[in-house]
Amino acid sequence: MIKKTVKCGDCNKMLEDDTTQEDPIPCPNCGSIERNVELFSSDEAHAHEKIVLKEKLDGTKKPVRETVSCDELCVTENKWVSKKRIIDRENDRYREKIEDPETGKTYVCDEPLSKYHGHGSAKKLKE
Ligand SMILES: [Zn+2]
Numbered sequence: 001m002i003k004k005t006v007k008c009g010d011c012n013k014m015l016e017d018d019t020t021q022e023d024p025i026p027c028p029n030c031g032s033i034e035r036n037v038e039l040f041s042s043d044e045a046h047a048h049e050k051i052v053l054k055e056k057l058d059g060t061k062k063p064v065r066e067t068v069s070c071d072e073l074c075v076t077e078n079k080w081v082s083k084k085r086i087i088d089r090e091n092d093r094y095r096e097k098i099e100d101p102e103t104g105k106t107y108v109c110d111e112p113l114s115k116y117h118g119h120g121s122a123k124k125l126k127e
Pocket residue numbers: 008009010011012013027028029030031032
């Protein structure tokens with residue numbers, strides 16, 4: 001069981017979880033679309049943090065760049081891994097780096113975003 005809290009990255013106001021949505025909702029307090037997400041696992045004492053940063057240009061529907069840094073529960077191995085993901089729509093790049101803090105092993109994915117869409121490997125990793 002994992003509990004998740006979402007706060008504004010700028011003013012720290014508690015917000016609804018909009019990090020799974022394609023379009024970020026600006027903070028009602030300060031208008032920021034930066035988020036600090038904290039994940040708490042009930043069987044572990046320490047918190048896991050996720051930082052989501054979405055950059056949006058005026059007039060564009062989707063954020064041009066999305067940066068996600070987080071600890072994520074890898075369901076296939078049943079352990080926490082550290083993950084950094086950059087979705088760059090402007091330059092059509094999808095970069096992902098997953099690191100296992102226990103073994104130090106890393107997995108790097110770097111491919112065109114247009115090519116990445118559809119194979120959906122990220123869905124195998126559960127938050
Ligand atoms: Zn705010």
